[in-house]
Amino acid sequence: MQQPGKLDAKIPGGPLKDKWTKHKASLRLVSPANKKKLDIIVVGAGAAGGSAAASLAELGYNVKVFVFQDSPRRAHSIASQGGINASKNYKNDSDSDYRLFHDMLKGGDFRAREANVYRAAEISNxxxxxxxxxxxxxxxxxxxxxxxxxxxxxxxxxxxxxxGQTGQQCTLAAYQALSRQIKAGKVTMFSRRDVLELVLIDGKARGVIARNLLTGEIERHSAHAVVFATGGFGTVYYLSTLAINSNGSAALAAYKKGAFMANPSMAQIHPTCLPVLNDYQSKLTLMSESLRNDGRIWVSSKKGDKRNPLDIPENERDYYLERRYPAFGNLVPRDVASRAAKERCDAGYGAGETGLSVYLDFKDAIKDQGEEVIGNKYGTLFDLYRKITGINPYKEPMKIYPASHYTMGGLWVDYNLMTTIPGLYALGEANFSDHGANRLGASSLMQCSGDGYFILPVTIGDYLADEIKTPQIPTDGPEFEEAEKAVEGKLSKLMSVNGSQTVSSFHKKLGQILWTHSGMKRNEKGLKQALQEVAELQEEFWKDVKVPGKLEHLNHELEKAARVADFFDLAKLIITDALDRNESCGAHFREEYQTEDGEAQRDDDRYAYVSAWEFTDENKGPMLHKEKLVFETVTPTKRSYK
Amino acid sequence: MKITLKIWRQESAQDKGGFVTYKMDDVSTEMTFPEMLDSLNEDLIKRNEVPFAFDSDCREGICGMCGLYINGRPNGPQEGVTTCQLNMSMFKDGDTITIEPWRAKAFPVIKDLVVDRTALDKLIQAGGFISAKTGAAPEANAIPVSKEESDIAFDAGVCIGCGTCVASCKNASAMLFISAKVSQFAVLPQGRVEAKERVQTMVAQMDALGFGNCTNTGACEAECPKEIKLSNIARMNREFYKAKIS
Known part of the structure; x- marks a missing residue:
């Protein structure tokens, strides 16, 4: 049952291009004298969290930052490679805020909010x-x-x-701004902390429970507002382009405390990653999409062709993206490129020993532009590829295959980036707001940075304006007590199972189920089977997982176990959402809903909504709320890149 | 292939620590170094032993979280890689591999192969930034920067903060680390304004945190996984003298 009023996105009225300006002018302010009495917790210090924490501290708030790494410089935004978009129009090629907005909205297959996407474009410069x-x-x-x-x-x-290190450079800029505020005493840094629970007092987000990863101590931290900038949960697939410790635990904790989870099935499988080579692999490194600017993607036109790619003559190569999508060629969006690669490989044309890869070839680009120019553009990426595979991309085509990369879905937020829990905000990849069903390249850094530098620091004031008389939140109340107990209970339970299977073995199995049934292509039968299999695996996990070591010590296995325990619930949410959406849009491709030539068949009449899932209880499934997407400026069209 | 590992195990900073030998019978040359360690840890767990701790996160050489002393060299025998990018194909059947944590006064051991590198954060906090407050920036193209200088800034800016330079240095100096940041900002017009103060506060902080000084052995440059150049130290020294005499 939908509770009316619960999903008010608070999108301002008026023309699209004036919404943000008008909205900013209408938000309430907190005076400098009052800002210094207010505490804000920020979890995560990537491009979103780091920039938010620094900007909030510059404004005068007291900020506490939590990261699981040893340093805030290591958040996975650092691995973003290709770039960051902005509508500067420095190339005089007719770019504008509107065009950037339109590309993003269309790229997301019209499953994002117009107002949010326009604002992202507007602040990009x-x-x-x-x-x-x-x-x-x-x-x-x-x-x-x-x-x-x-x-x-x-x-x-x-x-x-x-x-190929744009994310590193941007993330370090945010980290350095944050460092300046740490030195100024406006930010207190809590590194090597896992935030495992959110604390609500009178329905408002007032703090977190964190585990000190070095001592095992369970800590209570309070604030007037809490910001989650905790990234995405693509590691639920086990193998992904993410850091191995990236996780969805904070987001899941928020969900279980009442924050709605939006579009969880919108998980991006990135087309250009290193293929799976063996059973030991822990990571599928991303090869930036920017490579598709000059690289041409192909497979042999003969099935099961095991020849060295250099021995395959031009007339036996199938440049399938250029063939299928002449208008965009190798630069089709990620979802389209990934499915096309899977289609060729499934049909038996895949490259390499496994047949599960395609070629990305720079031969023609080097011939046209010379090795130096190509080296200037992609040198660090070519080196990265050579280091991992031993193959020199200047001489021989790369082998790539799609891998789990990014979650467009995430915590539901309104226009102010506040979740359905008052005082809890979600930024960057942790929210769902700007990318719809598919994210375009170089728009993640843009959104993360926009959320952190320019949106949250403005919108959070409107909420905190009501909190200026609230004294510092004590951490000895029953709410903190209860939250701490819940965390301790979960961790002790994990330690006490003492079964026979390792945490990683469960994670691998979970990833396999999701990859098979809820990856690039999905269907009702497979999804239902996956839901069953995940539930069974989850039950087995809690009966047979083995977590060695101690609670009150540095214990990486326990950290992993707590994350994997949460992945089961996230996996079920992903599958449940995928089952609800009887259409194909963006990264969500349901085999039952496709055109004759295998393209996604969207259903705007029935599914032009954001699905926002509310946690009910552990036994019952989640409850669906629908935020209808209203298109005032753009008329959704069939997305064609042909 | 068969590999013998001698791994440093140390319960805590207070514990004395020592090497423990493990034998592995089934190491694939396709594994990366941390994947090999994962595989050993999985075996230890199954045998009811406590796995050893080591830091690792992005596994693509960019986050700087990993970093081990392998056979007497930071990040092992392969040039220009982090520990997570090191391939097991660099070793052969029958090899013994000795694995230690970073050893430096400023990086105390936390457990096994995990060390505390927060001193590097403190160096950045001491001045490794440009004080451009959010919202105060001018139009990006209003500050032209020559391609040459921009490239120097980029080459210095690729530091991942892993601590290899400190670990490789017989003096445990952080000169390459701070000089990379000082250089990146010294060549950019945006960074010139605070250049004088930056170099002095960063150098003072390095001394205060217990890092050693530089005696120009060049070990840091030779071992840096991002191949950051020693010329950054020269540039920093110039910046330091300039700051002192002007």
Whole structure:
């Protein structure tokens, strides 16, 4: 049953391009004298959390930052490679806020909110200004001005980049701004902490329970508001492009405390990653999408062709993206490129020993532009590839295959980035707001940075304006007591099972179930089977998992166990959402809903909504709320890249 | 292949610690170094032993979380890689591999192969930033930067904060680490404003945290997984003298 009023996205009225300006002017403010009396907890310090924490501290709030790594510089935003979009129009190729907005909305297959996406485009230029002022060495041409390149799903060049390490450079800029505030005493840093529970007092987010990963101590931390910038949960698939410790535990804790989870099935499988080579593999490294600017993707036109790619003559190569999508060619969006690769491999044309890879070839680009120019653009990526595989991409095509990469879905937030729990905000990949059913390349750094630098610091004031008389939140109340007990209970339970199977073996099995039935292609039968299998595996986990070591000590296995325990619930949410959506859109491709030529068949009449799932109890399934998507400016069209 | 591992095990900072020998019969040359360690830990768990602790996160050489002393070299025998990018194909059947944590006064051991590198964060906090407050930035192209200088800044800016330079240095100096940040900002017009103060506060903090000084052995440059150049130290020294005499 839908509870009316619970899903008010608070989208301001008026014309699209005026919404954010008008909204900012209408938000309440907190005076500098009052800001210094207010505490804010920020969990995660990537491009979103780091920039938010620094910006909030600059405004005068007291900020407490939590990360599981030893340093806030290591968040996985650091691994973002290809770039960050902005509508500067430095290339004079007719770019504009509107065009960036339209590309993102269309790229997301019209499953995102117009107002949010437009705002992301509108503030994109400020982000570039901010990063340049902070010392990010974006690529420049010989004039000394900033350079741009193009990216998948668009026909303009709007991507700012720093070789293949744009995310590193941007994340470090945010980290350095954060470091400055740590030195100024406005930010207290809590590293090597896993945030395992959210604490609500009178329905408002007032703190977190964290485990000190070095001592095992369970800590209570309070604040007037809590911000989750905890990234995505693509590691639920086990093998992914994410860091091995990336997880969804904080988001799941929020969900179980009443924050709705939106579009969890919208999980991006990125087309250009290293293929699975063996059973030991712990990671599928991303090869930036920017490579598709100059690289051409192909497979042999003969089934099961095991020849060395250099021995396959031109007339026996199938440049299948260029063949199927002549307008965009190798630069189709990620979802389209991934499915096309899977289609060729499933049909038996895949490359390599496993037949589960396709070629990404720079031969023609090097012939046209020379090795030096290509090296300047992609040198760090080519080196990365060579180091992992031993193959030199200047001489021989890369082998790539799609892998789990990014979750468009996440905690439901309103226009102010507040979840359905008052005082709990979600930023960056941890929320669902801007990418709809498929994210375009170089728009994640843009969204994370926008959320952290320019949106949250403004919108959170409107909430905190009501809190100026609230004294510091004590941590000895019953709510903290209860939350701490719940965490201790869960961890002790994990330690006490003392079964026979390792945590990783469960994670692998879970990943396999999801990859098979809820990956690039899904169908009702498979999803139902997956739901059953996940439930069984979860039951087995709690009966037979083996967690060695001690509670009150550095214990990586216990950390992993707590994360994997949460992945089962996240997996069930993903599958449940995928089952609900009887259409194909973006990354969510249901085999029952496709056109004759195998393209996604969207159903706007029935599914033009954001699915927001509410936790009920451990035994009952989640409850669906629908936020209807209203398109005032753009008329959703069939997404064609042909 | 068969591999013998001598792994440093140390219960806590107070514990004395020592090497424990493990034998592995089934190591694939396709494994990365941490995948090999994962596989040993999985075996230890199954045998009711406590796995050893080591840090690792992104597994693609960019987060800087990993870092082990392998056969007397930081990140092992392969050039220009982090520990997570090190391939087992660099070893052969029958090899013995000795694995130790970073050894430096400023990096105390926490447990087994895990060390505390928060000193590197404190160095950045001492001045490794440009004080560009959110919202205060001018239009990006209003600050032209020559491609040459921008490239120098990028090459210095790729530091991942792993601590290899400190671990490889006989003086446990953090000169390469701070000089990379000082250089990145010294060549950019945006960073010039605070250049004088930055170099002095960062150097003072390095001394205060117990890092040693630089005696130009060049071990840091030779071992840095991101191949950051020694010339950054020269540039930092120039910046330091300039700051002192002007």
């Amino acid at each position: 400020n982000i570039i200004d901010q990063y340049v002022a902070s010392g990010v060495p974006f690529a420049r041409d010989y004039s000394g001005y900033l350079d741009n390149r193009s990216f998948g799903g668009v026909q303009v060049s709007r991507t700012f980049y720093a070789q």
